[in-house]
Amino acid sequence: xxxxxxxAQRLGIAVSTVSKGLNGAPDVSAETRQLVLDTAVxxxxxxxxxxxxxxxxxxxxxxxxxxxxxxxxxYEIVAGFRLAAAARGWAVDVLPTTPEAQARTKYGSLLLExxxxxxFILGLTPQDAxxxxxxxxxTPTVLLDNCVPxxxxxxxxxxxxxxxxxxxxxxxxxxxxxxxxxxxxxxxxVSEERRLAFxxxxxxxxxxxDERMMAYGYYEQNCxxxxxxxFLAQGATAILCxxxxxxxxxxxxxxxxGLRVPGDVSVMGYDDLPLAAGCEPPLTTIRQDRLALxxxxxxxxxxxxxxxxxxxxxxRPQLIVRESTGPAPVRK
Amino acid sequence: xxxxxxxAQRLGIAVSTVSKGLNGAPDVSAETRQLVLDTAVxxxxxxxxxxxxxxxxxxxxxxxxxxxxxxxxxYEIVAGFRLAAAARGWAVDVLPTTPEAQARTKYGSLLLExxxxxxFILGLTPQDAxxxxxxxxxTPTVLLDNCVPxxxxxxxxxxxxxxxxxxxxxxxxxxxxxxxxxxxxxxxxVSEERRLAFxxxxxxxxxxxDERMMAYGYYEQNCxxxxxxxFLAQGATAILCxxxxxxxxxxxxxxxxGLRVPGDVSVMGYDDLPLAAGCEPPLTTIRQDRLALxxxxxxxxxxxxxxxxxxxxxxRPQLIVRESTGPAPVRK
Numbered sequence: 001x002x003x004x005x006x007x008a009q010r011l012g013i014a015v016s017t018v019s020k021g022l023n024g025a026p027d028v029s030a031e032t033r034q035l036v037l038d039t040a041v042x043x044x045x046x047x048x049x050x051x052x053x054x055x056x057x058x059x060x061x062x063x064x065x066x067x068x069x070x071x072x073x074x075y076e077i078v079a080g081f082r083l084a085a086a087a088r089g090w091a092v093d094v095l096p097t098t099p100e101a102q103a104r105t106k107y108g109s110l111l112l113e114x115x116x117x118x119x120f121i122l123g124l125t126p127q128d129a130x131x132x133x134x135x136x137x138x139t140p141t142v143l144l145d146n147c148v149p150x151x152x153x154x155x156x157x158x159x160x161x162x163x164x165x166x167x168x169x170x171x172x173x174x175x176x177x178x179x180x181x182x183x184x185x186x187x188x189x190v191s192e193e194r195r196l197a198f199x200x201x202x203x204x205x206x207x208x209x210d211e212r213m214m215a216y217g218y219y220e221q222n223c224x225x226x227x228x229x230x231f232l233a234q235g236a237t238a239i240l241c242x243x244x245x246x247x248x249x250x251x252x253x254x255x256x257x258g259l260r261v262p263g264d265v266s267v268m269g270y271d272d273l274p275l276a277a278g279c280e281p282p283l284t285t286i287r288q289d290r291l292a293l294x295x296x297x298x299x300x301x302x303x304x305x306x307x308x309x310x311x312x313x314x315x316r317p318q319l320i321v322r323e324s325t326g327p328a329p330v331r332k
Numbered sequence: 333x334x335x336x337x338x339x340a341q342r343l344g345i346a347v348s349t350v351s352k353g354l355n356g357a358p359d360v361s362a363e364t365r366q367l368v369l370d371t372a373v374x375x376x377x378x379x380x381x382x383x384x385x386x387x388x389x390x391x392x393x394x395x396x397x398x399x400x401x402x403x404x405x406x407y408e409i410v411a412g413f414r415l416a417a418a419a420r421g422w423a424v425d426v427l428p429t430t431p432e433a434q435a436r437t438k439y440g441s442l443l444l445e446x447x448x449x450x451x452f453i454l455g456l457t458p459q460d461a462x463x464x465x466x467x468x469x470x471t472p473t474v475l476l477d478n479c480v481p482x483x484x485x486x487x488x489x490x491x492x493x494x495x496x497x498x499x500x501x502x503x504x505x506x507x508x509x510x511x512x513x514x515x516x517x518x519x520x521x522v523s524e525e526r527r528l529a530f531x532x533x534x535x536x537x538x539x540x541x542d543e544r545m546m547a548y549g550y551y552e553q554n555c556x557x558x559x560x561x562x563f564l565a566q567g568a569t570a571i572l573c574x575x576x577x578x579x580x581x582x583x584x585x586x587x588x589x590g591l592r593v594p595g596d597v598s599v600m601g602y603d604d605l606p607l608a609a610g611c612e613p614p615l616t617t618i619r620q621d622r623l624a625l626x627x628x629x630x631x632x633x634x635x636x637x638x639x640x641x642x643x644x645x646x647x648r649p650q651l652i653v654r655e656s657t658g659p660a661p662v663r664k
Contacts, residue, residue, distance in 0.1 A: 151648050159643055292640040299631050308624040311491055314644040316483050 002045045011039055024113065034109065041108030044138065056117040057091040058301060061130070063098065065123035071274045073290070074122055077144065080294020081120055088302070099128060107133035118305050120144075120297045126187060140304035142297045145190045151309045154300045158288040160190055163317035164197035165204065167240045167268050167286050170319055172205035175328035176238040176266060179213065180231035182223065182250065184242040186216040194242060210234070217246050224249035229257070237265060237328045244269035244276040247283055251324070262326030272320050282322035289315060334377045343371055356445065366441065373440030376470065388449040389423040390633060393462070395430065397455035403606045405622070406454055409476065412626020413452055420634070431460060439465035450637050452476075452629045458519060472636035474629045477522045483641045488629045490620040492525040493532070495649035499572045499600050499618050500533035502651055507660035508570040508598060509539055512563035514555065514582065516574040518548040526574060542566070549578050556581035561589070569597060569660045576601035576608040579615055583656070594658030604652050614654035621647060 004022070008015040013032075020028045021036030028036075060078055067074025078094055085092045093114065107130045111119060118140035124131050134141060134148045145157045164181075171179050181198045184191045195214060202209040212234055217223030228250055231239055241247035247269035254261055261267050261281055269276050272287035296313050303310045336354070340347040345364075352360045353368030360368075392410055399406025410426055417424045425446065439462045443451060450472035456463050466473060466480045477489045496513075503511050513530045516523045527546060534541040544566055549555030560582055563571055573579035579601035586597055593599055593613055601608050604619035628645050635642045 151650075162643065289641065292635075292642075295638075295640050296635060296642055299635060303624075303628060303631060306627075308627050309621065309648040309650075310624075310628055310645055311494070311648045312644065312646040313642055314646075316641040316643045318483075318641075 002040075002043045004045075007036065007040050007043060007045060010043065011035065022112070034105075037109035037112055038106055041106065041112055045112065055089050055091065056305065057093070057115055058085065058118045058120065059111070059114060059116045060092060060094045061097045061119055061121045061124075062094065063096070063121075063123045063128070064125065067094075067122075073271065073273060076290035077122065077294040077297070080291040080296075081298050082294070083291075084295040084298035088298075097130070102129040107137060108139065111139050118142075118301045120301055121146075140301055142301045142304070144293065144297065145188070147189060147312075151311075152304060154304055154310050154312065156293060156297045156300050156313045157190065157315070158293065158317050159314040160193040161197045161200070163270065163286045163288075164194050164240070165201045166317060166319045167270070168198070168201035168205055170284070170321070171238045171240065171266060171268065171325065172207065174238075174266065174325060177207055177328065178235045179207065179238045179240060180227075180234070180236040181214045182217045182227055182231075182239055182241045182246055183214060184216070184246075185218055191216065191242065198240075217242065222249060224253040228253040232257075232259075232265070238268070238325070239265060240268045240270075242270050244271050244273045244279075244283060244285055246270075247285070247324070248275060248279055251279055251281075251283075261324055264329055266325040266328075268325055272318075276320070277322065279324065281324045284322045284325040285320050287318040287320050289318070334372075334375045339368065339372050339375060339377060342375065343367065354444070366437075369441035369444055370438055373438065373444055377444065387421050387423065388637065389425070389447055390417065390450045390452065391443070391446060391448045392424060392426045393429045393451055393453045393456075394426065395428070395453075395455045395460070396457065399426075399454075405603065405605060408622035409454065409626040409629070412623040412628075413630050414626070415623075416627040416630035420630075429462070434461040439469060440471065443471050450474075450633045452633055453478075472633055474633045474636070476625065476629065477520070479521060479644075483643075484636060486632045486636055486642050486644065488625060488632050488645045489522065489647070490625065490649050491646040492522055493529045495602065495618045495620075496526050496529035496572070497533045497536065498649060498651045499602070500530070500537055502616070502653070503570045503572065503598060503600065503657065504537035504539065506570075506598065506657060509660065510567045511539065511545065511570045511572060512559075512566070512568040513546045514549045514559055514563075514571055514573045514578055515546060516548070516578075517550055523548065523574065530572070549574065554581060556585040560585040564589075564591075564597070570600070570657070571597065572600045572602075574602050576603050576605045576611075576615060576617055578602075579617070579656070580607060580611055583611055583613075583615075593656055596661055598657040598660075600657055604650075608652070609654065611656065613656050616654045616657040617652050619650040619652050621650070 004015055004018045008018045018036050021033045065074040066072035067078045082092050120142045122144045134153050135150055138152055141153045143155050147155045183194055199209045215227045239250055241250055247267050250267050254265055259265055269283040269285035272285045276283040276285045292315055300310055300313045336347055336350045340350045350368050353365045397406040398404035399410045414424050452474045454476045466485050467482055470484055473485045475487050479487045515526055531541045547559045571582055573582055579599050582599050586593055591597055601615040601617035604617045608615040608617045624647055632642055632645045
C-alpha cells in the first residue's frame with residue numbers, strides 16, 4: 001500500500017509537503033502541488049484515498065453536451081445519475097471539462113485532488129487527452145456512448161442496432177422503399193454503429209442497401225440544407241435522422257422546398273428530446289430514456305467500484321409515433 | 333388496477349375461491365387453482381401482488397446447468413446473485429426447472445404463486461416453453477446468455493467477442509497460424525456469437541478464416557474424438573475450445589494420439605472452472621467471472637424492477653495463461 005511517506009521519498013521532499021500538496025494547502029506552490037498529485041497517481045495512491053471514505057464521492061465530467069435545462073440532451077442523464085447516487089448516499093460533483101482544462105490537469109490528478117473514487121464522463125471525443133488517459137487508468141470510470149479496452153472503464157448507452165431497426169421497420173411498414181439516413185458526426189463510435197445498423201436493417205426489411213442513401217451530418221440543423229436535396233434526387237420518400245435536432249432541420253428544409261410532411265416525405269428523429277413533440281408536424285422518433293441512462297451509469301460505476309468488471313450496459317430504445325411519418329406516397 | 337374481484341367476475345366464481353386459489357389453500361381443486369392463477373396472470377394481477385411486498389422476493393430458475401458444488405459452472409453465478417440480493421435484503425428461492433415442469437405450470441403462474449416479483453433464469457434452450465413465454469411476459473426477468481425482444485427481459489453474459497479475441501491473439505502471438513475452434517452446441521446464441529467472433533478474430537490476427545477449422549462440439553468431452561483428428565488433418569497447431577470440459581476431452585484425445593501439449597499442439601479452454609487448473613497440463617483459458625455474472629444479474633433485475641429497461645449487461649473476460657499453450661511447433 002503506497003503511503004505519503006513513499007511519495008515523499010520518491011520526490012525527495014518532506015512528508016509534510018506531500019500532505020500539503022495532496023490537500024491543496026495554500027503555502028505550497030502550484031508546481032509542487034501538481035508534481036505531488038501526478039506522482040501520487042502514478043504510484044497508485046488515488047485508490048487508497050478514495051477507499052478511506054465511508055460514503056464514496058464521485059464526479060460527472062461533461063464536455064460537448066448541454067445539460068443546464070430540461071430541453072437539453074444531458075439534463076436528464078445527469079439528473080438520473082444524481083437521483084441514483086442520492087438514494088445510496090453518495091456525493092456527486094458535476095464538472096464541465098474542456099480540452100484546455102484536460103491539458104492543464106491530468107485525469108488521475110483531477111480525481112485524486114477532488115477525492116473522487118470514480119467518474120461518469122459524458123461527451124468526450126476521441127481527440128481528448130482524457131480519452132487517451134482512460135486506456136491506462138485504474139480509477140473506475142463510466143463512459144456514455146464510448147468504449148475503452150480497460151477493465152476499469154465501462155460503457156453505457158442505448159442499443160443503436162435496436163433503435164435503428166425500430167425506425168427502419170416503422171418506415172418500411174408504411175410502405176417506404178427508399179429510406180435515407182442522415183447520421184451524426186463521422187468521428188464517433190455511435191455513428192459508426194448506427195451506420196452498420198442502418199445497412200443491416202435495410203437488409204432485414206428486404207430493401208437494397210445503398211451507401212448514397214446515408215450521409216454524416218452533424219448534431220446540428222444546417223446539414224439538412226446540404227443533404228436533403230441529394231437524398232430526394234436519389235428517390236428518398238423517408239429520412240431517418242440521428243437526432244431530433246437534425247430532423248428539425250430536415251423539416252425546415254423540406255418546407256423551404258415546398259414539400260409536405262408526411263404527404264411527400266416522412267421524417268424521423270432520434271432521442272425524443274422535448275423539442276420533438278413541439279416540431280411542426282410533431283416528430284416520430286426513437287426515444288432514448290435519458291433518466292434511465294443516468295441511473296444505469298450509476299449502477300455500472302457501483303459495479304466497477306466493487307470489482308465487478310462490467311464492460312457494457314445497453315438500454316432499450318422505444319419507438320414514439322407522432323405525425324411526421326405516414327404512408328409512402330404513390331409514385332407516378 | 334386488477335383486483336381479486338375482477339378475476340372472480342371474469343371466471344364467474346366467488347371472490348373467496350379466487351383468494352384461496354391464489355394462496356394455494358388445500359380446499360380448492362388443482363384445476364381451479366391453475367385456472368385462477370392463469371387468469372390472474374393474463375389480467376396483469378402478478379405485478380400488483382409483487383408490488384405489495386416491502387422486500388422483494390425473486391427466484392432463480394435453473395435448467396441444464398449444474399450448480400450444486402463449487403466445481404460446477406452455475407455454482408458461483410447463483411452464489412453471486414444470492415450475495416447481492418442478501419446485501420439488499422431480498423429473498424431468493426432457487427428452483428430447478430425441466431421441460432415437463434414447464435408444460436405443467438405456466439411461467440406467469442409459477443411466479444404469481446410463489447409471490448416472485450422477478451426472476452433470473454439460467455440454462456433455458458430455445459425449445460423451452462418458458463423461452464416462448466418470455467416474449468410476452470410483463471414480469472422483470474434476467475436471462476443468462478440469451479436474448480428476448482421484450483422490454484421486461486434483460487440479458488447478462490460475458491462478452492464473447494472480447495473473449496474469443498483474447499484467446500486468438502494469445503495463440504497468434506505464440507506463432508500459431510492454423511488455429512481450430514471447437515465450439516459449443518449449435519443451438520445457442522452464445523455459440524453463434526463465438527463463431528462470428530472466431531472468424532472476425534482470425535481476420536484481426538491476419539490469418540485466413542476457414543470454416544473447416546470450426547466445429548460444433550457439445551459442452552461434453554466426447555466430441556474431441558470426432559473433431560480433433562479432423563483439425564489435425566487440416567494442419568491445426570492450436571485448438572481453442574468453448575469450455576474447459578471440451579478442452580479436457582481434447583487433451584485426452586491428443587494423449588491417445590501420442591501428441592504432446594503444448595509441444596505439438598496448444599490447447600485452450602473457456603470459463604476457467606476449477607477443473608482447468610487441475611488438467612494435465614494445466615489449461616490456459618478465458619475466464620468468465622461467475623461471481624460477477626451473478627452480481628450483475630441482480631443489478632440488472634433490480635433495474636428492470638425499477639422500470640429501467642436495460643437490455644444487455646456484458647462483462648469482460650480475462651485471459652488466464654497456464655501451461656497448455658506454447659510456441660507453435662516448427663514445421664518440417
